């Protein structure tokens with residue numbers, strides 16, 4: 001009977017969003033498994049594309065002649081059954097192509113159609129010559145079928161590494177061991193024969209005398225380092241038959257500094273922590289896919305709760321998946337989790353190199369790591385037997401991906417929890433309104449930690465009115481009370497954190513004479529000033545240009561910089577407090593790899609008095625000597641036409657306030673604002689989450705906003721503005737015709753940035769309680785666009801968008 005592989009080809013279109021059948025040639029039969037990537041011929045001619053095997057069957061419904069499958073790319077499946085099922089669910093719920101969803105789950109290195117190469121690890125000389133000749137690696141497509149199969153088998157036995165070369169770099173990292181071929185006596189014998197001036201060889205031989213053939217296999221790098229031996233000396237020894245080199249696959253360790261530290265011990269829990277841990281552990285033991293919302297004030301010890309739940313899960317032989325919002329937050333969190341569980345932890349976030357990500361991913365897939373800490377995409381970590389899912393700072397917007405597939409990591413965890421029969425813990429001091437509302441309806445179970453560790457009070461928050469006439473003694477961006485508080489901290493050798501709220505705010509260049517503002521030629525947005533490179537940049541399309549000396553519009557030389565950039569505030573502050581040591585943390589200072597960790601470590605080691613930064617300093621940081629938090633501009637987000645503006649402002653202020661007074665010294669917070677009476681600011685002053693929740697729910701109810709309604713945003717773009725406008729109006733009509741009356745439609749309106757990358761954008765937002773026809777209608781619209789995409793349209797569908805603008 002024929003073997004047939006059902007393959008999703010990597011050609012994302014509506015027509016190819018289902019499997020195609022391919023005949024599996026006998027040579028690949030047996031090696032082929034579901035979840036492996038393959039090469040197939042697709043369409044007319046001999047176009048070759050990669051694809052994913054989603055099923056292997058004996059019969060095809062297709063009555064034409066089947067094409068043969070050309071090759072298998074992987075020695076083992078890269079997607080397991082759970083991941084395949086999950087990818088299908090993801091495609092359906094985010095209106096994305098199945099293949100795009102599968103790609104999203106894989107590390108970058110497995111996404112590309114790279115050249116497949118084999119490299120020897122532990123081969124006999126014979127085998128080496130047979131497959132590699134004199135070379136160190138071989139491209140698989142240059143070999144015969146039989147040779148390829150043989151190499152795949154050797155790869156499964158760990159004797160050959162198969163990897164994918166992009167830009168000529170091998171992807172599997174190797175280490176070499178030296179295998180002595182001489183007994184100590186033979187080494188001594190050789191020593192006597194070697195010329196006396198061959199100093200390095202003599203040294204190597206006397207070193208070799210101390211090895212015993214079975215027990216000592218030193219690492220090449222170690223020998224080179226310790227004995228100052230060059231590659232050439234080792235190679236000579238190999239040629240003379242004294243030594244053999246044996247390669248082994250190894251992993252890159254993104255956190256080598258944490259490797260040799262002793263593990264930390266669990267802290268004795270407070271009664272409140274104890275109660276929470278007990279409840280979660282009970283659900284873990286009972287395999288209950290319950291969702292807990294852990295609402296714990298800042299500094300209430302949520303992290304210790306997570307760690308002890310994870311410990312319990314590991315003890316039961318299961319694994320744990322923990323998500324954290326973004327890399328800025330991970331250094332301290334990674335330290336804590338790795339500090340407790342050591343090498344059992346794998347880390348996944350965008351700050352790692354492609355190679356590091358690939359290695360961490362393999363350690364997870366192979367079951368060598370049992371705890372995963374990572375950002376959004378780690379929701380797809382291929383852990384097996386997951387006993388608990390944790391999402392820290394669950395209100396963070398970075399958990400939602402803003403490009404296709406537009407998924408929310410929380411939904412992925414809830415879905416996987418059903419599959420693994422394991423609970424989910426969503427933790428935050430300021431839960432999203434959506435989650436808190438679900439807890440209200442008992443969809444989630446609410447757990448609370450209302451007190452800080454050691455019963456430290458939350459720091460008092462002073463609101464500083466910055467409006468004209470109120471702000472006496474203010475110097476530029478700093479009010480008198482905030483400046484005094486900063487000076488006091490300097491005297492006491494305590495530390496301060498200063499937040500510059502940059503949302504909707506950036507530095508730009510303007511002509512004082514004619515008002516000209518430098519704009520991006522491709523997007524309707526002003527260019528942002530970057531003082532480190534002395535250029536203007538577009539944050540949307542990457543366009544970059546020099547700062548003009550004269551105004552391109554009127555020729556005046558009165559070009560000035562505007563806006564409150566972190567660099568500008570840093571300069572102000574340094575002038576006001578010349579003795580203060582200031583560390584700045586923003587996109588510019590953290591661009592380089594490990595930038596966040598470097599700055600935070602320096603601050604932790606008291607190399608600075610003040611940490612000045614954007615939103616990235618607001619959350620998660622735990623520094624005992626920080627006793628002052630200052631917010632320079634609380635309300636930049638409040639002015640935005642966004643129904644989540646109040647929620648975001650409240651969350652930000654509460655989170656950043658929570659950085660003060662976390663240990664034994666009491667803290668204090670100053671919030672500078674132009675809206676001192678706004679309820680978001682007033683509730684943040686009292687750090688009253690529950691109060692804010694009730695008032696904000698009333699506001700949302702009145703405006704028919706989430707969480708009272710579900711929502712979907714639909715956008716259309718085209719290079720021609722009239723075309724885009726026409727398309728959105730016909731789409732609006734189609735939606736009205738197909739959907740029920742209870743669906744509310746906002747728009748059509750131009751996108752918040754009306755032109756992006758030279759495309760004009762129009763959009764519609766739908767709000768609804770329950771709309772059975774929606775999924776089908778949107779699917780239909782997508783299918784139609786596939787046809788109209790030939791005319792240059794792009795349609796995007798964003799389920800539960802972060803904002804309506």
Ligand SMILES: Nc1ncnc2c1ncn2[C@@H]1O[C@H](COP(=O)(O)OP(=O)(O)OP(=O)(O)O)[C@@H](O)[C@H]1O
Pocket residue numbers: 267268269270273296297298299300301302303304428429453619620621622658662
């Ligand atoms: N049971 C405990 N005994 C003593 N110290 C504890 C205990 N639990 C936590 N801590 C310490 O209290 C501090 C605050 O805890 P943690 O950082 O976990 O709070 P959190 O709730 O995650 O705060 P945030 O939401 O502000 O990030 C940490 O330094 C932590 O080591």
Ligand SMILES: [Zn+2]
Pocket residue numbers: 520521522523538539540541542543757
């Ligand atoms: Zn641009």
